[in-house]
Amino acid sequence: MKRIILQTVIIVAFLFTCSLCYSQNKGAINRKWWKEAIVYQIYPRSFKDNNGDGIGDLKGIISKLDYIKSLGVNVVWLNPIYSSPNDDNGYDVSDYRNIMKDFGTMADFDTLLKGMHQRGIKLVMDLVVNHSSDEHEWFKQSRSSRTNPYRNYYHWWNAERGKPPYRYSLFDVNHDAWRYDSLTNAYYLHYFSRKQPDLNWENPKLRSEVYAIMKYWANKGIDGFRLDAFQFAAKDTTFPAFPNGFEKNFSQYYAMQGNLHGYLREMNKQVLSKYNVMSVAEGAGNSLTDAHNLVDAERHELNMAYPFDGVDIAKPDGYSLLHFKQVFSRLDSAFEKKGWLSVFLANHDQARMVSRFGNDSPEFRELSSEMLTTFIMTMRGTPYYYNGDELGMTNAGFTQIEDYRDMATLNEYRHVKNTGGDIPQFLKRIAYDCRDNGRTPFQWNETANAGFTSGTPWIQVNKNYKTINETDEEKDPNSALNYFRKIVKLRKDNLVLVYGRYTLLDKQNPDTYCYTRVLNGRKFLVMLNFSAKTAAAHTGINLSKARVLIDNYNNPSKNGQLRPYEAVVYEVK
Ligand code: GLC
Numbered sequence: 239m240k241r242i243i244l245q246t247v248i249i250v251a252f253l254f255t256c257s258l259c260y261s262q263n264k265g266a267i268n269r270k271w272w273k274e275a276i277v278y279q280i281y282p283r284s285f286k287d288n289n290g291d292g293i294g295d296l297k298g299i300i301s302k303l304d305y306i307k308s309l310g311v312n313v314v315w316l317n318p319i320y321s322s323p324n325d326d327n328g329y330d331v332s333d334y335r336n337i338m339k340d341f342g343t344m345a346d347f348d349t350l351l352k353g354m355h356q357r358g359i360k361l362v363m364d365l366v367v368n369h370s371s372d373e374h375e376w377f378k379q380s381r382s383s384r385t386n387p388y389r390n391y392y393h394w395w396n397a398e399r400g401k402p403p404y405r406y407s408l409f410d411v412n413h414d415a416w417r418y419d420s421l422t423n424a425y426y427l428h429y430f431s432r433k434q435p436d437l438n439w440e441n442p443k444l445r446s447e448v449y450a451i452m453k454y455w456a457n458k459g460i461d462g463f464r465l466d467a468f469q470f471a472a473k474d475t476t477f478p479a480f481p482n483g484f485e486k487n488f489s490q491y492y493a494m495q496g497n498l499h500g501y502l503r504e505m506n507k508q509v510l511s512k513y514n515v516m517s518v519a520e521g522a523g524n525s526l527t528d529a530h531n532l533v534d535a536e537r538h539e540l541n542m543a544y545p546f547d548g549v550d551i552a553k554p555d556g557y558s559l560l561h562f563k564q565v566f567s568r569l570d571s572a573f574e575k576k577g578w579l580s581v582f583l584a585n586h587d588q589a590r591m592v593s594r595f596g597n598d599s600p601e602f603r604e605l606s607s608e609m610l611t612t613f614i615m616t617m618r619g620t621p622y623y624y625n626g627d628e629l630g631m632t633n634a635g636f637t638q639i640e641d642y643r644d645m646a647t648l649n650e651y652r653h654v655k656n657t658g659g660d661i662p663q664f665l666k667r668i669a670y671d672c673r674d675n676g677r678t679p680f681q682w683n684e685t686a687n688a689g690f691t692s693g694t695p696w697i698q699v700n701k702n703y704k705t706i707n708e709t710d711e712e713k714d715p716n717s718a719l720n721y722f723r724k725i726v727k728l729r730k731d732n733l734v735l736v737y738g739r740y741t742l743l744d745k746q747n748p749d750t751y752c753y754t755r756v757l758n759g760r761k762f763l764v765m766l767n768f769s770a771k772t773a774a775a776h777t778g779i780n781l782s783k784a785r786v787l788i789d790n791y792n793n794p795s796k797n798g799q800l801r802p803y804e805a806v807v808y809e810v811k
């Protein structure tokens with residue numbers, strides 16, 4: 239009898255759990271591990287150098303796995319680590335199945351992946367297949383003759399047809415995306431640098447090669463792909479002429495063309511759907527409709543969009559918080575029912591978050607960086623957090639062109655010079671927004687080169703490493719680093735921060751950003767002061783009974799007054 243009762247209890251409990259899972263899966267919230275993930279982006283070149291050559295490497299990352307684990311993040315996105323001549327720091331791949339010599343070996347990679355998995359951390363790899371390196375075997379073959387079987391792996395325009403219609407290149411000295419190659423008297427297309435020829439996605443052979451590469455890595459056990467520049471992969475290969483000045487808005491002409499969705503559906507069918515991997519596009523097209531079409535689960539393309547609307551707001555002369563709130567609120571509502579979003583304020587192509595969106599003066603650096611971190615971790619959408627931002631690392635402080643390493647910036651400098659542009663003005667602008675600002679070595683401690691390398695770093699260490707570094711911040715319970723750990727934990731422990739409905743409050747307030755997140759009867763209130771002065775927020779919510787979940791000042795007031803860059807998350811009734 240006892241046994242029967244026990245069995246019944248077990249069966250009922252089982253059915254109950256199933257129905258819960260069911261309602262969570264099929265109901266309003268459709269749970270997925272990649273929605274609940276917190277992505278930490280590592281720029282391998284600048285993270286940790288293990289062998290003293292001044293370049294970060296895989297063994298360096300391996301040596302810091304416990305640190306990464308201690309952050310609480312559960313996914314790492316690595317910028318490209320494949321073989322590359324490094325014209326664009328790995329975004330020019332010469333062999334998709336091997337590891338860049340500077341970074342180590344495949345054995346190091348295997349150790350790294352195993353070490354991550356042992357610590358419960360998943361790995362997302364960058365997949366750079368809009369273009370390859372000109373040193374890739376495919377391109378070497380392709381350029382060797384017009385009849386080579388690899389000719390159609392790239393876009394060629396035979397010179398006897400005259401000059402091809404102008405295409406804009408982002409990274410070229412002359413911004414000309416066609417490069418003449420005398421070997422076969424033809425031009426090849428490169429939207430990025432001359433050493434990054436664009437692959438021809440119209441060719442089914444090329445597409446199967448890419449899927450085979452993806453399977454190679456998925457079979458190794460990686461957990462996802464970030465599709466670099468992929469919105470540009472499809473092209474109108476008749477190359478019609480574009481109107482004058484199109485380059486000012488080149489995305490409208492280049493992004494989301496032709497059969498891009500067809501390619502993604504094919505990739506999904508052949509690779510993504512067969513593995514438990516996540517997929518994220520860089521960018522999100524030209525409109526919210528584009529973005530949706532990429533990530534609407536019913537379309538079977540990608541998992542999440544990565545729109546630049548947010549990071550694009552910051553300008554050298556500042557930005558308006560009203561605009562910021564508008565952009566992020568619009569994005570949230572666009573993805574409320576379908577698809578999924580990434581939330582980020584920095585990456586390896588951006589200057590430092592605290593220098594652009596916060597305040598990097600000694601007085602407010604930590605506070606404002608914690609406030610921005612609070613924003614990223616309390617929005618719906620998967621947070622993508624860039625390495626070093628957890629310390630509140632700042633822009634590089636470079637003053638002369640010799641300090642910079644980024645090929646795109648160096649080419650642009652030459653372009654400005656060649657066209658008689660204003661060099662001091664240019665230097666001022668790049669000090670604010672050049673991506674090298676986000677690529678200076680990770681500041682581990684106050685020893686030489688911030689403990690990043692025992693050699694000469696490939697790019698200078700930020701001079702402020704003696705005051706901003708991991709070792710010091712470990713010791714300070716109120717550091718940006720320890721705040722980051724706390725808020726990561728808060729997000730992981732509370733699904734309301736992942737899936738909860740977002741509502742903007744006090745919309746017209748130019749200094750504060752306040753919103754609620756609501757799920758299954760729980761309500762969180764996030765209050766952020768984006769300004770350097772005390773500001774009053776009018777949320778209409780009575781805070782007297784509110785429970786403080788986290789705040790960056792300790793002891794927030796309960797009258798709606800926020801101190802400079804204050805961030806508070808409450809649970810309210
Ligand atoms: C993406 C990458 C960037 C790279 C470019 C070309 O935008 O994020 O770093 O330079 O693509 O691959």
Ligand code: CA
Nearest residue numbers: 287289293295
């Ligand atoms: Ca090294």
